Amino acid sequence: MKSKIFVTLRQLAVASLWVASCATSNAFAEKADQDKPLILEAEKVSVNDVQQVYELDGEVVLIKGSILITGEKGNIKVDPEGYEYVDVEGNSKSTASFRQRREGPADEFMQGRGQSVTYNAKTELLTLAGEASLKRLHNMQMLDQLRGWKIEYDDVKQYYRVSPPADAKAEDLPLARAILSPRRKATLEK
Template identity: 80%
Template sequence: MRPILNCRLTRFNLLAPFILGLLLTNIVCAEKADQDKPLILEAEKVSANDVKQFYDLNGQVLLIKGSMIVTGEDGHIAVDPEGYEFVDVIGNPNEVASFRQRREGLADEFMQGRGAQVTYDSKTEFLTITGDATLKRLLNMQMLDQLKGWKIEYDDVKQYYRVIPPNDAKPEDLPLARAILSPRRKATLEK
């Protein structure tokens, strides 16, 4: 009985530095300074309800808030009482919707995505891209991670990617998702 326990402890001891390294890596989220920046809206037509903090944009939509840039054909933006935006932008057959935002931490790290529809909740830092979706994590304009699929969800707080196939997907449609993921930096411990 004792040798099995020692074997399990040895496996745990081998995994402990790896688990600790994952826990100690820098957690990088969306640029926090973006929250204090003005919301710039451009479109062919903008309807604004400042009382309800709801904005409709039609035709060549451009939304800028700090390092966040969202483009598309039509969009809806709702701002909650705390000042967080919920953005929903769709593209058209000729032009997809796109999202780009600098991440907190490293100077030139960005998340960049494209698809038929882009939805972003700045409070939860949750991004959803639907319809022939792509999402890239870039550092100094070099791709680190890339995802492709019908629908991509990205939780920037938890740093969690999820690629979802369409509801009517068939086995012969495979592959329905593709990911290229770069190795994470090793954590260093200082005494």
């Protein structure tokens, strides 16, 4: 009976995170980022201009407008429409990270870490995996914070999703944690 309660609590926690996050403010990713050049830094960069594939190795830094992604190893694929699909991994000593200014309120950012960072510029879907954390900051003050094994943030639909590892057991709870600021207060302070 105990495991049934935990499974129900897990499902409730994930559903609560999804519902609560649907109420996020109406700020979106910085739209000007789409038209900015892609700046790549790494110890080693391999460019296949025909296939529009870039391989990066060692102290990776990717900058595109207000987007900053760091890690140890990464690859980028650019589709025919010009949208980037980015995968960056950390290593045993450091995690991969993501930071982007949000459109609208000044000084509002999304900032996250994980063993891997995946960003789809076309759908504006960010995925952080492996002991992941994601924060929404305003004037460097935390508004929302999520922790879990895998975090997905969809900027277009304005929601977060925190998922446990596939092999998670009910006794491992809590597998996801969220701190969400009251929307009314966060809106009034902007």
